[in-house]
Amino acid sequence: xxxxxxxxxxxxxxxxxxxxxxxxxxxxxxxxxxxxxxxxxxxxxxxxxxxxxxxxxxxxxxxxxxxxxxxxxxxxxxxxxxxxxxxxxxxxxxxxxxxxxxxxxxxxxxxxxxxxxxxxxxxxxxxxxxxxxxxxxxxxxxxxxxxxxxxxxxxxxxxxxxxxxxxxxxxxxxxxxxxxxxxxxxxxxxxxxxxxxxxxx
Amino acid sequence: xxxxxxxxxxxxxxxxxxxxxxxxxxxxxxxxxxxxxxxxxxxxxxxxxxxxxxxxxx
Numbered sequence: 001x002x003x004x005x006x007x008x009x010x011x012x013x014x015x016x017x018x019x020x021x022x023x024x025x026x027x028x029x030x031x032x033x034x035x036x037x038x039x040x041x042x043x044x045x046x047x048x049x050x051x052x053x054x055x056x057x058x059x060x061x062x063x064x065x066x067x068x069x070x071x072x073x074x075x076x077x078x079x080x081x082x083x084x085x086x087x088x089x090x091x092x093x094x095x096x097x098x099x100x101x102x103x104x105x106x107x108x109x110x111x112x113x114x115x116x117x118x119x120x121x122x123x124x125x126x127x128x129x130x131x132x133x134x135x136x137x138x139x140x141x142x143x144x145x146x147x148x149x150x151x152x153x154x155x156x157x158x159x160x161x162x163x164x165x166x167x168x169x170x171x172x173x174x175x176x177x178x179x180x181x182x183x184x185x186x187x188x189x190x191x192x193x194x195x196x197x198x199x200x201x
Numbered sequence: 202x203x204x205x206x207x208x209x210x211x212x213x214x215x216x217x218x219x220x221x222x223x224x225x226x227x228x229x230x231x232x233x234x235x236x237x238x239x240x241x242x243x244x245x246x247x248x249x250x251x252x253x254x255x256x257x258x259x
Contacts, residue, residue: 075241078241079212079245083213101214101217104221163254164254165220169217170212173249176248
């Protein structure tokens with residue numbers, strides 16, 4: 001039981017999987033607002049939970065219960081969704097720049113900084129929202145939103161970094177794996193669309 | 202040679218680590234071969250155009 005002002009107990013993987021498998025396909029972790037109604041699936045998680053669990057794999061399994069996904073499409077969804085969630089957690093809610101990942105020492109500092117910032121109640125309470133819609137025949141829309149205030153994608157979305165740059169590759173990977181990918185700054189949301197036919201990405 | 206046959210999944214952080222290893226090898230005048238990538242790993246290496254940076258071997 002949590003004290004007033006303290007974060008509630010974080011959700012476990014089994015509880016999240018059960019909630020997504022249920023008819024409504026939604027879960028809002030303690031302290032998070034309820035997600036919109038018209039979704040195929042919707043998950044609002046605290047930042048620490050989104051970092052701790054393989055949320056992309058969990059969401060993909062729940063999507064597969066509802067939509068037939070060829071293997072290559074499922075791979076693309078898992079990979080792009082994972083990148084979007086990691087970006088929402090680290091660059092969005094925790095405000096850590098990707099440039100730290102440009103060297104082995106920087107990589108160690110990056111992960112140390114994640115641990116430090118996840119220890120701050122104000123940051124770990126920020127939510128990551130994942131929602132999926134089947135709003136057009138033959139495609140799936142998935143959005144990932146964060147509640148950060150620091151970092152936004154620099155330059156046009158999907159502009160690839162230099163081929164050998166060891167950091168900042170997530171958005172380029174998402175762009176390559178989606179049929180459409182848009183950053184909506186007002187809602188701090190990355191909107192991705194996946195075609196469901198094989199070889200769509 | 203980095204054997205990837207047992208690797209089932211890779212993300213951009215993993216790609217970054219391979220690129221850091223490539224930088225370290227280049228400082229010693231060496232290159233890196235990535236061998237045995239399959240399924241998701243092979244697809245991510247392909248869309249990331251790693252064939253232009255590494256020797257890829259099946």
